Amino acid sequence: MYKIGILFRNREFEHDVYELIRAFYPETELTSCYEELPEGQDLTFTVDRIADDFQIAYDQAEGNKGVISVSVVGGAESTDAAASGTQTEITRDIRKQNKDALKYGLYQLLVKLSGKTLPWGNLTGIRPAKLAMGMLEAGMKNSDIAQEMRDNYCVSREKAALAITIANREREILKEIDYEHGYSLYIGIPFCPSICLYCSFSSYPLKVWEKKVDDYVDALIHEVQAVAPMMKHRKLDTIYFGGGTPTTLSPAQMDRLLRAVGENFGFEGVKEFTVEAGRPDSITREKLEVLKRYPVTRISVNPQTMNQVTLDIIGRRHTVEETKNAFVLARELGFDNINMDLIVGLPGEDRSMVENTLKEVRALMPDSLTVHSLAVKRAARLNIFRDRYQEMTFENNQEIMDMTMKAAYEMEMGPYYLYRQKNMKGNFENVGYAKVDKAGIYNILIMEEKQPIIALGAGGSSKLVFEGGQRIERVENVKDVTNYIERIDEMIERKRAAISAWL
Numbered sequence: 121m122y123k124i125g126i127l128f129r130n131r132e133f134e135h136d137v138y139e140l141i142r143a144f145y146p147e148t149e150l151t152s153c154y155e156e157l158p159e160g161q162d163l164t165f166t167v168d169r170i171a172d173d174f175q176i177a178y179d180q181a182e183g184n185k186g187v188i189s190v191s192v193v194g195g196a197e198s199t200d201a202a203a204s205g206t207q208t209e210i211t212r213d214i215r216k217q218n219k220d221a222l223k224y225g226l227y228q229l230l231v232k233l234s235g236k237t238l239p240w241g242n243l244t245g246i247r248p249a250k251l252a253m254g255m256l257e258a259g260m261k262n263s264d265i266a267q268e269m270r271d272n273y274c275v276s277r278e279k280a281a282l283a284i285t286i287a288n289r290e291r292e293i294l295k296e297i298d299y300e301h302g303y304s305l306y307i308g309i310p311f312c313p314s315i316c317l318y319c320s321f322s323s324y325p326l327k328v329w330e331k332k333v334d335d336y337v338d339a340l341i342h343e344v345q346a347v348a349p350m351m352k353h354r355k356l357d358t359i360y361f362g363g364g365t366p367t368t369l370s371p372a373q374m375d376r377l378l379r380a381v382g383e384n385f386g387f388e389g390v391k392e393f394t395v396e397a398g399r400p401d402s403i404t405r406e407k408l409e410v411l412k413r414y415p416v417t418r419i420s421v422n423p424q425t426m427n428q429v430t431l432d433i434i435g436r437r438h439t440v441e442e443t444k445n446a447f448v449l450a451r452e453l454g455f456d457n458i459n460m461d462l463i464v465g466l467p468g469e470d471r472s473m474v475e476n477t478l479k480e481v482r483a484l485m486p487d488s489l490t491v492h493s494l495a496v497k498r499a500a501r502l503n504i505f506r507d508r509y510q511e512m513t514f515e516n517n518q519e520i521m522d523m524t525m526k527a528a529y530e531m532e533m534g535p536y537y538l539y540r541q542k543n544m545k546g547n548f549e550n551v552g553y554a555k556v557d558k559a560g561i562y563n564i565l566i567m568e569e570k571q572p573i574i575a576l577g578a579g580g581s582s583k584l585v586f587e588g589g590q591r592i593e594r595v596e597n598v599k600d601v602t603n604y605i606e607r608i609d610e611m612i613e614r615k616r617a618a619i620s621a622w623l
């Protein structure tokens with residue numbers, strides 16, 4: 121395996137430098153070090169800051185070596201704790217300028233060394249649509265934003281157009297909502313019928329944990345009852361039940377939980393209420409009927425792929441037929457906003473298999489479609505047992521991404537949200553497409569970080585957005601289910617302290 125070593129003599133932008141090099145060389149052994157480079161590397165980088173310059177020296181085994189230099193804007197060091205708000209903002213701006221300049225320089229170097237470009241240019245750790253949205257809000261024209269994304273961030277013409285289209289649509293949707301005075305509620309159910317090969321969430325197989333589910337629902341309801349009064353000063357805009365798979369709860373457990381949410385937070389004025397039914401093998405008529413008794417406006421029935429052979433490989437343990445039946449059943453019961461999630465780049469899937477999935481999905485005509493590029497995170501079984509899957513191809517390319525977009529357009533959907541993750545195959549993106557009026561508002565709010573999201577349940581990560589969206593603080597619940605149940609009062613107190621301090 122190709123080996124790359126990075127020696128950080130200056131660690132100011134360590135994460136950004138690492139991520140950009142990783143994006144160019146996804147399949148390499150990449151080592152960071154701080155004192156000395158390890159032996160036997162095929163390519164090394166040394167990142168240093170000398171006076172007013174960042175310097176990145178590179179050295180390839182075949183003898184190609186050199187150094188690039190990026191000028192630093194002065195003043196970013198003045199992180200005086202007593203600095204005024206304005207000073208803090210200036211410091212933040214200067215830091216951003218330096219980071220952008222360093223990433224720009226490094227990107228040019230990596231293009232030269234690797235002989236390739238990346239569709240999203242040097243955008244790592246930045247949400248493309250949020251970047252475009254910021255420029256729109258600053259009064260820039262679409263054409264100027266596109267120019268800026270291409271020139272300063274090296275984003276391809278097509279991806280810049282996608283980000284700007286999405287930012288404009290998001291802006292239109294958000295116009296209807298007084299999001300600055302509102303908040304959204306996330307409720308997590310961390311159980312799944314089986315654990316998918318690529319899963320990196322803290323998800324628990326239902327069979328093993330069945331006896332704990334009632335205790336979990338009790339703890340969750342306790343959290344619902346305690347947290348709702350803390351948020352009385354704000355308006356609840358959207359609710360999202362995710363996981364895991366919320367529909368692993370029995371109809372009675374689901375009913376109990378939904379009733380508690382309604383009694384404590386209230387459903388009045390809620391613009392959107394999503395329940396990610398997710399796994400088709402967890403959906404039954406009885407459960408959907410429970411959801412129908414509450415003002416649930418949007419559900420997901422997620423195929424990921426419509427190829428049985430792939431479903432078997434990725435451990436979803438349900439059939440294509442079950443997906444279709446669950447979808448038809450949900451329609452029959454009156455759900456008029458159904459999302460479907462797909463993943464491209466799954467093991468062994470080529471273009472024709474994705475084509476087949478899209479054909480099957482088109483026949484069902486969902487209201488929205490979320491297309492994910494496979495991202496294999498460290499904790500996923502697909503990564504842990506990667507030797508087993510060495511022989512398999514993981515194909516994703518622009519042609520496949522374009523095919524999914526075309527299919528979405530054919531279903532009268534347009535893109536409305538976008539996000540990128542680390543370790544995505546081909547450095548692509550996840551895109552949500554939706555018909556007019558069927559976009560998932562919660563997805564936009566969380567991506568654009570426009571308002572607080574209060575997350576309840578094991579692994580829930582609340583995001584407290586304040587100072588007009590300029591500051592974000594997180595409050596985490598423990599991930600482990602047993603721990604969550606045992607330490608529920610501590611989770612509640614964490615929230616109480618953070619909410620009273622920041623919101």
Ligand code: SF4
Pocket residue numbers: 311312314315316318319320321323363364365398399
């Ligand atoms: S359904 Fe989702 S959360 Fe559950 S195991 Fe699969 S990927 Fe993980």
